[in-house]
Amino acid sequence: MQPTETPGEQTSVAASVPVAPPSRGSLVMEDVFLLTADGDEPMAVPRLALVLDRAGVVVRRPDGAVGATVPWSEVTTVSASGRMHTPEGGTGVVVEAVTASRVHRFLVPTGDSEGLERDVARVSRAMSRRSKGTVGRPSPSRLLVAGLGVLVIAVIALIVLFSTGTVKF
DSSP states (O other): EEEEEETTTTEOOOOSOOOSOTTTTTTEEEEEEEEEEETTTEEEEEEEEEETTTTTTEOOOSSSOEEEEEGGGGEEHHHHEEEEEOOOOOOOEEEEEESSSSSEEEEESSOOOOHHHHHHHHHHHHHHHTTTTTTSSOOOOHHHHHHHHHHHHHHHHHHHHHHHSSSSS
């Protein structure tokens, strides 16, 4: 993100939600901090981009190169619910990507915390469904209910036909 300046004001960084997503349904968050630790000391690694897209949860380094990708098949949950101040003192939302072995935490600066939380939840649900191949397909439980419904209707129809004498064995 580029700083914005107006005469007589300090330079500030614009909110980082979403910026020109690379593909439809993706979410790109820029100027993100990776929350980690060096021994017992907490650290916030700055100037990263966090992308939720078809590939999974992607972290881009300041030069734009991909630093890490966690495919959706390995992601248990992605959530955005914690709020904290950025190292610069602005508002931010903590986005967590959970896998079987780790929790990856990021601090995303934003002026619209609730909007970012909704966007992360929406994209996370859509992408995880897509990765599991469930987009556009009914779930097994819905197929079972539909099958049982057809069976019940067929049995009722046979009972009616037997009782009226239309069908005889």
